[in-house]
Each structure stands twice: as structure tokens, then as C-alpha cells.
Amino acid sequence: MTNLNFTQLDSLFRNNNFPAIENDARGIRFLKLRSMSRSETLEDFAREADLNLNNIGKRDYFRFIFESRITNEQINTYINHKYEVERVIRRNNEDYLIDQLNRMQSFDWGGSFGNSLEKNIVDNYVKKIQSYQAINDEIEGALLNSLRGYTLNSWYNHWTSIIIEDIFKDHPRVFPTVGLVKKIDFFINDIPFDLKVTYFPEELLKTKLQLRGYGNELTKLKRICRQLNIFIPSDMKDKALKLHLFQKVDEDPRDEARAFISNLKGHKKAIIREAEANPLELKRWFYENQGEARFDASNRFFLVLTDESDLSNSWRLKRNKVFLSQKINEHLNNMTMNANDLLTEFYWAKTQETFTCLSDILFLKYED
Template sequence: MTTLNFSQLDNLFRNDDFPSIENDTRGIRFLKLRSMSRNETMREFCHLHNIDINHLQVRQYFSHLFNFEYITDEQINNFIIQKYNQEREIRRLNEESLVDQLSRLQHFDWGGSFGNSLEKNIVNNYVKRIQSFDRINEEIEGSLLSSLRGYTLNSWYNHWTSILIEDLFKDHTNVLPTVGLVKKIDFFINNIPFDLKVTYFPEQLLAQKLQARGYGNELTRLKRVCRQLNIFIPNDLKDKQLKLHLYNKVSEDPRDEARLFITDLKHHKREIISEAEENPEELKVWFYENQGEARFDASNRFFLVLTDEADLTNSWKLKRNIVFLREKINEHLNNIILDIERLNTEFYWAKNQRTYNCKSDILFIKQTENI
């Protein structure tokens, strides 16, 4: 193992080189202090342990504590747990009410915005394309308002469900939380830092796997069965919207041909997801290599993959099913054995043509059909 100074470790952190940090004798100490590096938190910790920092500038607090040899890892851990419990108690009092509010969202629809980039959508599809004052006002009151509402509601839902799910992990005795919101680290498991990513099985990869199985294109198959059953196919929807629309229509059709089609499609998707669960390396690498460029990093990640096997399009609802999630997450953490070899992940980022190494874990949580 190496023994690096503060500046060297800080540089490694900024360059997403977590393996080198974890291989250092004081690397985990650096990351734990980094997770509590807000100024007021640092001042509170120093006051608690009678550490004089009056002569220091604010930006020197972190490095000073890191190099303060009389502070032990146990003291750092105990303070982090204490601070987390204080913050958690406030959230716990409001948890039932928050879950109730989140349960009022009936449809998870971005409202036509492209991805999560509302500003890019507005500039490219309204500002730069429309010259008429009257028409752009009509669009603001119509499709743009719908886009804004969908973007805001979905972002609101994702934000608060992510906090709820993070708390489910941090509440467990095998997990050391962080203090406040810290980029790249949400918690430590067996002294390994992880950034939690709550997600679903990616549609793009699912489509590729269906093709590889010889199933073909899902939308093409849906159109074919609709023609066979004389189900109307509209021509005013984009492919993604059309696929969901036709899937719902076929799902609701009582005829045997429709039922067999949906049963067969679900069977293929379940098998693909089960295969990924048994051999998750490909999926973990896929998540890293297909992350958004604006938020790219190569930090250690814990992927929580949520799946409603009755209807994949409803998987988003699992994020607010706290009782179910708590049971499954605790079951996993109660029996967790972090095999370092299994966690080691290598991926290639095409944008800068660089290979990264990190650690990642994955937990699939599935809700099966009611029988």
C-alpha cells in the first residue's frame, strides 16, 4: 500500500482514481473526512474534540484534520453516525407523509422533453424554430407547459425517492453513512465507498438483447400483431410513445392472440433480466459506459435495479414502495460479503478514449406478478 499526502489524495479524488485512494494507508480516512467536509460540520467536529482551528482559513480545515494524527478513525466514524442520526430523525418524522405525497403521482412522463434536458429542448425546438410571436405563445401554453410539468414532477419524484432509498441503506448497521450531500460518495460498506444509483433495466440494452435472441424489434412486432387483430395504429406518435401506446392496447385486448403475444414478450424480458442478474458484469459496465456526459464520473457505484415483472413500464412505482424495498435491501445487507475480485470493474469511456477501473456492486429487486 502507498502513503500519499493530502494533495496527492485530493488530486486522485478529482480524477476519479478511487482504486489508488483505497490502496493508500490513509485513503479511506481521506474519503470519510471528505464526506463531512462542509465548513460547519468541520467546525462542529473540531469543537467536539478540542481542536483549535481559529488560526486557519476555511479551506484549510479539511487538510488540517486529515493530518491531525490524534484523531482516530473510530472518532470519525462515531461523529458521522451521530450526525447522520440527527439528520435522519428529522426526515423520519416526515417519512410517511412524504411517501403519501409521492404516491399521488399517477404517471411518470417527461412530457415530451428530450431526456432530462429541458433547456436544450426549449432552445432547439421552440426558440430556434419558431418565428411567429403568436405561435410561440400557443406552444408555451400547450406542449411546452406539458413538458415543463412532466420534467418538474419527474425530477421531484426522483429526488425525494432517492433520499428515501439512500436512508434505507444508511440505516443498516453494516453501512457507514456520509454527512449531508456529497458528490461521488453516499455511504461506505466495509470501508468501501459507494455512490448509490437507483435505476431500471435499460430499454436500449433490453432491445439489443431481444434482437440477439432472434425476437426482432419490439415495435415492429407490436405493429404486426395490431394489424392481425385490426387494432388501430396511429401515425402521430414518436416511436417510443407509440411502442408504449400499442403495448397498452394489446395488453388490454382479451383475445387469445393478444394474450399470447404479451405473455411471450414478458417471458423474453424476464429471461434477459434474470440472465443479467446471474452474470451482472456486462450490465455494470453498460451503466458506466452509457452514463450522461455532463455527469460522467468513474466513482465506485452501487446499482439498485428495480423491476416490476408484471409490467416493466411501472417499475418507477417501486421507488416509493418503502416497506418492500426495506425488506429486500436489509436482506441483502444482512448477508453481504464484498468479494473484491467480484467488485472490480473496468470500463472504456469513448468520449476521452480512456479506460477506467473502479469497484461496483449491483442488487436486483423484482416485484413479481400477483397470483
């Protein structure tokens, strides 16, 4: 094990070199303090530990406490206590919150192109429309729909993520963090993880369908719709059209439609089973296809939610606490924490660098 100073550890953290931090004698101490590094939290911690910060600038709190006489046990005790105080409040409110989340009946960004609402407004409205009346009409129509979709989806993602994080943090093998800090959501056996709740990626599913010889899903859907005389609208973008046609064929009682849907679902289930049997490929895919603006190489725990009866409804699983708790706790109970299983190496094409980290993945498959 190495014995690095604060500056060296901080540099490693900023450069996404988690293996080097974890192999240092004080690396976990650094990461636990880093996970509570907001100035208000550190001030509170210092008061409880009888540590004087009067002559220390806020930007130096972290370094000062890291290098202080405070023991690792004191750090652990404080974090556990703070988490329990926060958790009691959320626990008392959880039934209400889950009830509110269940009132959301669709997950639609409203044409805002994912979560890039501001860019959408500037590129497609501000810079293209010259008429005052026309832009007002758009605000009352498509733009209002985009704003509603963006806000509701963001609200849903935020609160379901907190519920899922609490499921992890309530497990005895998991050590919590205090507040929201980038790159670390919790520790499992003193290994830090950033939780990523996600779904099986559509782009990868598309590629895998083609590799299996199935072809293009939208093309296939159009073909079966023409065969069954199901109307194909011309005013929808490909992603929305694919979902729309799938739902129409899925609801069609004719044998040809039933056979088509069964065959398509069978291919998708097989692809997900293959990923589950060989998770390293999917873990690498997630790292290598993350957004450039939010890139990091932190240790990640991927929670992949799939509603196998209809993948488009996988978002609903994020609020199914009973289902989530059973599966997550079962996984945590049986985790071996084998470094060879968790070791992940991926290539970041933007900088032509290879990164090494630890990651785990849990497939949560649901079928009525």
C-alpha cells in the same frame, strides 16, 4: 499499503482512482472527511473536536482537518451522530412523504427529452419560433406540459432516492455520509459507494431482444395491432408509441393478444435473468453509457428495479418502502464483500481510457 499525502489523495479522487485511495493507509480517512467536506459541516466538526480554524481559509479546512490530530474514531462518531440527528427528522416525516409520493399516478417527462428541459426549450422553441403569439401558445400548451413533467419527475426522483438511501444507511453494515456529496453516498465495510437507482436499460433490452432473434419490439407491436385491427396512431414518437401500443395489446382479451404479450414478457424476463446471472456485463454497460457531463469512475451500487408484470411501471417501486427494505436488508445481510465479485473494469470511449473500480448490483424484481 501506501502512505500518500493529502495532495496525492486529492489528485487520485479527482481522477477517479478509487482503488489507489482505498489501498492507502489514510485513504478511508480521506474519503470520510471528503464526504462531509462542506465548509459549514467542517466548521461544526472542528468546534466539537476543539480544533481551531480561525487562521485557516475555508478552502483549506479539509486539508487542515485531515492532517490534524483528530482521530478516525472522532470522525466516525461525529458522522454517525449527525446522521442520526437528520434521520430522526426524516423518520418522523416518512409516512407523510410516502403518502405524497403515492399520489403520483404517471411518470412522464412531458416531452422534455429526459431531464434536459433547458436545452429542449432553447432548441425547439426559442431558436425555431419567430411569432410572439405562437410561442405564447406553446408556453400554455406543450411547454407547460414539459415543465410540469420535468418538475414532477424530478421531485419524485429526489425524495424516493432519499428514502432508499436511508434504507441502506440504517443497516448496521453501512456507514453514512453527512450531506450530499458527489461520488460517495455511504460506506459498506469501509468501501465507499455511490448509489444509482435505475431500471433495466431500454437500449440494452432492445439489443438483447434482437440477439435472441425476437426482432424489433415496436415492429412486432405494429404487426400484431394490424393483425387484430387495433388502431395505430401516426402522431406519436417511437418511444411513446411503443408504450401506447403495448398497453392496448396488453388490455386486449383475445387469445392472439394474450399469446403475444406472454411471449414478449417471457423474452424480457429471460434477458433480465441472464443479466442477474452474469451481472458484470450490465455493470460495465452502466459505466460505459453514462452521460459524458457527469462521468466518473467511482465505486457504485446499482439498484435495478423491474416490475416484471409491466416494465413501464418499474418507477412505482421506488416508493414501495416495505418491498425495498426487505430486499435491500436481505442483500446487505448476505454480502460477502469479495473483491473479485466487486471488481469492475470498463472502457470509456470518449477518452479511450480503461478504469477499474468496485461495484455491486442488486436486482429488485416485482410481480403481482
